[in-house]
Amino acid sequence: MVAEDVRRLVISTVGRLGRETQLHLDERYRHFWVTNLLIIIISILLIVVAIFNVYYIRVLYQDLNVIVFNMDSMHTHLRVVKGSMDEITHRVESFDRHMANMDEINRHTSSMSDSLPRIANAMRDMSGEVHAIRNEMAVLQGSMISIDQRVVHMIGGVASMRENVHQIARPMGVMNPFLP
Template structure:
């Protein structure tokens, strides 16, 4: 039997053809798997984008609510500030009326000399009026401090309001692009 010299070359070429086909089949299978992974990741990214758009919409609405609440709080604190100023003025006026009672106590002392039986009651009244005068002076100074603190709170609220407006500004620019 004679061996055909082309037989080994044909066998090598056949084996190369089979190996190449196996490699192509494996590569095709990997491409299909990669395509499926890319599709799944794309779907997840689209879902994540939808959730992010929803959260941005909710955040925008919440920031609008916060700004509205801050505006309302600012208006209410301004009203309270005006009321506290009015109360402080009335307390000062009342304090001036109490200070006018000091000459009255001097006149009452003169009356005690005339009416010895009322002396004990009048001395108690003088001490009480002095205590009331001291208490009213303390109350006047406390009301001034309260009015000053209310002014400071109103200033702080206006700064907070401006800061929240600055934060919500970019959100207002994004809002026309967001779905309702």
């Protein structure tokens, strides 16, 4: 009887071990299935994100090219504006030199005041206006020089920005052949 009890005990133990092993295998299979499903879902999400990233890189590259073109255009237009400002400054200086001759005309007119008092009075009035115009021209000349200097500074800034945008866009140009 003891041998039979031992035998039953061994058989029941082996049976329990078999059932536990099968339960463990079933649970393990279920966990592997869930893990594989998660891996597939995450892979699909990563593919979608990669597609959007490639699209955004392409859009960024195109936008940077537009910015570089606009910077080049702005730089060219600022050079034209600088040339126009230089010409205006030279004309104001020339006009100021001509205005300096008005003092001499005023002196000659004053010498005629003995015989022509009415003309002398008119010339005195004109002298004040000429001085006012001359002062305004001096202010205008200073303003033009200031504007000229500011345009030169703007051209330098635009040239620097253009170079920086070229440097930013250069890596995008390398990646462009790989993009759809």
